[in-house]
Amino acid sequence: MSMPYLAQADQQETLEWLHGGTFSVLLDGQATDGQLTVGRFRVTKGEAPPFHLHTREDEVFLLIQGSALLWVGDEQMELSDGGIVYLPRNVPHGYRITSDTADLLMITTPSGIEGMFRHAGRDVTTDRPNGFEISNDVLAEAADLYGQVIVGPPR
Template identity: 65%
Template structure:
């Protein structure tokens, strides 16, 4: 049975992400009975995950602020502030932030991919180990149904 879930900003897990960015986990599978995961990225110019595809979930990006290049099935698109992208599972995709900063909302359905973000990223409420770097790990990606098919673009 699903229940309403409310989380104030201070209750949302903050993960250190690629290139020093932050991913706030707004909703996860536990909060949504496995229905969806929602996260919000605060990232800088150049942030780019590897070219990849999801085998378990569909994904939606909403670029709240900033600009980006997006690749879907090897086609390149420019995404402007307020632009949205729907990525069905199995479609290879990637993006690269082209503005100085970007605010990106991500929704995945069903939930589950948050495990990859938590295992790859670092919870910012814990001390940062010396020399720690957040970087994609193909083994962790595969564990959560993601396939890295190429380098960042």
């Protein structure tokens, strides 16, 4: 049985992510006995991960604030404040932020995807190396290690 878990904002791990945005690990597999991961992105206009799919987990993506274009398979749609989407595993998807800033909540089940963010990202509480960026090679390596498949460039 899982134990209740509480982490205040100042106790949550925050990683520098793509395009200088951040990804905060709100709940990980250790906190949820492997059941789910909850993370929060704070990003700016143009942020777009590669077109990808998850082989191990299903994803729920909630756009708390902002706007984005979302691609699921061959379909394109718009997502705005409060919009939510369910992305089953093995369904290719991607997004591009169209607002100046965006606040996104990601929930995946089961947990594990947080390892990819930790592998490629950088803990914001540590000194930032000069020229830090998440290269395509590092992102591909992290994706491969944690069951993500990059199927194309950002859209």
